[in-house]
Amino acid sequence: MLTIDGLQYSNWDRSIFEQMRAGGLDCVHVTIVYHETALETLRRIGEWNLLFEQHGDLIMRVNTAADVLKAKENGKTGIVYGFQNCSSIEDDFSLIEIFHTLGVRFMQLSYNNQSLLATGCYEDDDPGITRFGKQAIQEMNRVGMVIDMSHSAERSTLEAIELSERPIAITHANPSSFHPALRNKSDDVITALAQSGGMLGFSLYPHHLHKGTNCTIEDFCTMVAATADKVGIDHIGLGSDLCQGQPDSVVEWMRNGRWSKVMDFGEGSAKQAGFPKQPAWFSSSADYPNISAGLAAHGFSNIDIEKIMGGNWLRFFETSFGPA
Amino acid sequence: MLTIDGLQYSNWDRSIFEQMRAGGLDCVHVTIVYHETALETLRRIGEWNLLFEQHGDLIMRVNTAADVLKAKENGKTGIVYGFQNCSSIEDDFSLIEIFHTLGVRFMQLSYNNQSLLATGCYEDDDPGITRFGKQAIQEMNRVGMVIDMSHSAERSTLEAIELSERPIAITHANPSSFHPALRNKSDDVITALAQSGGMLGFSLYPHHLHKGTNCTIEDFCTMVAATADKVGIDHIGLGSDLCQGQPDSVVEWMRNGRWSKVMDFGEGSAKQAGFPKQPAWFSSSADYPNISAGLAAHGFSNIDIEKIMGGNWLRFFETSFGPA
Numbered sequence: 001m002l003t004i005d006g007l008q009y010s011n012w013d014r015s016i017f018e019q020m021r022a023g024g025l026d027c028v029h030v031t032i033v034y035h036e037t038a039l040e041t042l043r044r045i046g047e048w049n050l051l052f053e054q055h056g057d058l059i060m061r062v063n064t065a066a067d068v069l070k071a072k073e074n075g076k077t078g079i080v081y082g083f084q085n086c087s088s089i090e091d092d093f094s095l096i097e098i099f100h101t102l103g104v105r106f107m108q109l110s111y112n113n114q115s116l117l118a119t120g121c122y123e124d125d126d127p128g129i130t131r132f133g134k135q136a137i138q139e140m141n142r143v144g145m146v147i148d149m150s151h152s153a154e155r156s157t158l159e160a161i162e163l164s165e166r167p168i169a170i171t172h173a174n175p176s177s178f179h180p181a182l183r184n185k186s187d188d189v190i191t192a193l194a195q196s197g198g199m200l201g202f203s204l205y206p207h208h209l210h211k212g213t214n215c216t217i218e219d220f221c222t223m224v225a226a227t228a229d230k231v232g233i234d235h236i237g238l239g240s241d242l243c244q245g246q247p248d249s250v251v252e253w254m255r256n257g258r259w260s261k262v263m264d265f266g267e268g269s270a271k272q273a274g275f276p277k278q279p280a281w282f283s284s285s286a287d288y289p290n291i292s293a294g295l296a297a298h299g300f301s302n303i304d305i306e307k308i309m310g311g312n313w314l315r316f317f318e319t320s321f322g323p324a
Numbered sequence: 325m326l327t328i329d330g331l332q333y334s335n336w337d338r339s340i341f342e343q344m345r346a347g348g349l350d351c352v353h354v355t356i357v358y359h360e361t362a363l364e365t366l367r368r369i370g371e372w373n374l375l376f377e378q379h380g381d382l383i384m385r386v387n388t389a390a391d392v393l394k395a396k397e398n399g400k401t402g403i404v405y406g407f408q409n410c411s412s413i414e415d416d417f418s419l420i421e422i423f424h425t426l427g428v429r430f431m432q433l434s435y436n437n438q439s440l441l442a443t444g445c446y447e448d449d450d451p452g453i454t455r456f457g458k459q460a461i462q463e464m465n466r467v468g469m470v471i472d473m474s475h476s477a478e479r480s481t482l483e484a485i486e487l488s489e490r491p492i493a494i495t496h497a498n499p500s501s502f503h504p505a506l507r508n509k510s511d512d513v514i515t516a517l518a519q520s521g522g523m524l525g526f527s528l529y530p531h532h533l534h535k536g537t538n539c540t541i542e543d544f545c546t547m548v549a550a551t552a553d554k555v556g557i558d559h560i561g562l563g564s565d566l567c568q569g570q571p572d573s574v575v576e577w578m579r580n581g582r583w584s585k586v587m588d589f590g591e592g593s594a595k596q597a598g599f600p601k602q603p604a605w606f607s608s609s610a611d612y613p614n615i616s617a618g619l620a621a622h623g624f625s626n627i628d629i630e631k632i633m634g635g636n637w638l639r640f641f642e643t644s645f646g647p648a
Contacts, residue, residue, distance in 0.1 A: 101425065101427075
């Protein structure tokens with residue numbers, strides 16, 4: 001069975017890569033930046049290049065679906081780059097192709113706030129995809145960079161699905177019907193996403209889960225099953241949003257970047273400002289087998305478990321990561 | 325016969341690409357930056373990506389020697405990126421691999437002035453390769469980016485040849501014995517370069533030529549023959565330094581960047597400040613056949629002409645453009 005995680009932003013080091021191997025993780029879409037400029041993004045890529053040099057026995061960079069299979073064959077975890085915001089392309093559409101050449105395969109059009117391309121899920125109003133956003137979608141379609149609307153607002157997301165000539169992704173979010181967080185997605189969005197051939201990655205971040213840290217594996221699998229009943233089994237996968245080993249300063253950077261003079265707590269609060277505690281059954285990259293076991297216990301067939309754990313993402317990668 | 329030019333910085337547009345095709349140019353190492361920062365360099369690459377989209381029937385990007393042959397087969401001119409200075413990597417060794425991934429295959433360690441890596445040929449004193457320079461040479465050797473010392477000073481150049489574990493290049497310069505310009509190279513340098521397996525590209529820029537604009541094709545071929553007698557036929561090629569169609573503001577940028585408050589005239593003078601006029605027999609990219617004809621008239625064998633016109637560069641590309 002192939003295991004692919006649609007998003008992580010862990011504090012990567014050798015011990016985490018070893019846990020990924022222990023958990024049988026064949027590929028993970030890693031966030032390399034949140035609010036970084038183009039130049040800062042190059043530095044993050046430089047840091048990843050060093051990780052590949054130092055831990056090449058455990059990880060390898062992945063540009064294509066074929067590379068994912070190569071990683072699996074070689075007993076390594078494939079690493080796919082993504083941006084959680086569009087700050088890296090600054091105001092320059094031509095940086096999309098350049099970052100694609102450097103291996104970036106996912107870009108969120110906005111992160112919580114209004115961006116130059118689209119509206120974020122915490123804004124009061126959502127005027128939809130901007131003029132630059134329409135150009136960026138065309139260019140992302142052309143080169144094969146996936147539009148990710150995980151942190152975007154409803155109208156922008158529906159418009160992105162409509163405007164994009166290729167299926168898009170919500171790499172890490174859950175249905176609002178499971179847990180009504182601003183970051184989770186309406187049935188309208190999830191249905192439109194699946195109907196257009198897109199992918200939803202189920203999040204394991206406590207703020208996206210019913211009962212938060214206390215969400216059980218059975219709660220989670222019930223949500224997966226309800227979504228599969230609604231939109232079919234072929235458009236869902238994992239997008240754990242695991243932020244393993246990160247200090248709380250990192251969640252502050254995610255939420256505040258350089259834009260907020262006063263502390264914004266995002267999905268948290270002044271009382272619960274830091275990273276929330278993971279559910280016990282998914283506390284590290286070693287825990288993917290708990291999910292496949294949970295899905296089996298819930299009654300999913302082996303074929304369906306294979307699709308959810310990685311097969312659907314692989315098929316999506318096959319048609320999304322290069323020119324159409 | 326394969327024709328490869330070891331350096332141009334023309335004001336590229338469709339008419340110049342058409343002349344390249346008319347001149348049978350199979351591959352050219354193009355300068356994409358002089359004094360640009362990392363971010364400005366990304367913009368230049370973005371501009372080239374647009375040129376490839378718009379003129380993909382005439383040009384293609386080349387990352388390897390095999391790509392050069394593919395370009396020739398398809399009747400296109402292959403484009404290899406290079407930097408004439410090291411400003412693009414700023415103070416960050418990790419940008420070397422990143423720009424290599426983006427297709428950059430040559431970097432000069434300095435351009436006329438002292439850089440963070442090496443000394444330029446117009447400085448009064450040359451303390452040799454710097455501490456950062458030694459690290460950069462190792463990293464360039466690792467990823468397969470060619471060290472180019474065309475605009476560097478004597479000691480730095482000899483040290484680069486010595487320190488580099490892989491052959492280096494002087495992509496565009498002539499022997500000082502032919503014309504004693506500060507930019508041309510001593511016999512010591514040319515001999516050490518060739519003995520280490522490196523390549524010298526003969527320049528057709530008037531300031532590097534005996535009699536300047538009035539240099540004849542016979543003068544040029546006599547110089548080629550004298551160099552071949554000295555260092556052998558296998559380490560020489562063309563590096564025209566053609567700056568076709570550029571306004572004089574471009575030569576001012578090359579010479580002054582952002583470093584000089586008062587105008588520096590480089591190889592020119594206040595009276596001859598702009599680009600000098602090319603010799604009549606090499607005025608555009610359509611004129612490569614004049615050179616091969618001149619070499620034949622001088623008495624070079626067909627085999628030797630093929631080496632000089634492109635065969636030697638191709639062999640050098642084969643072993644230089646990737647990890648060792």
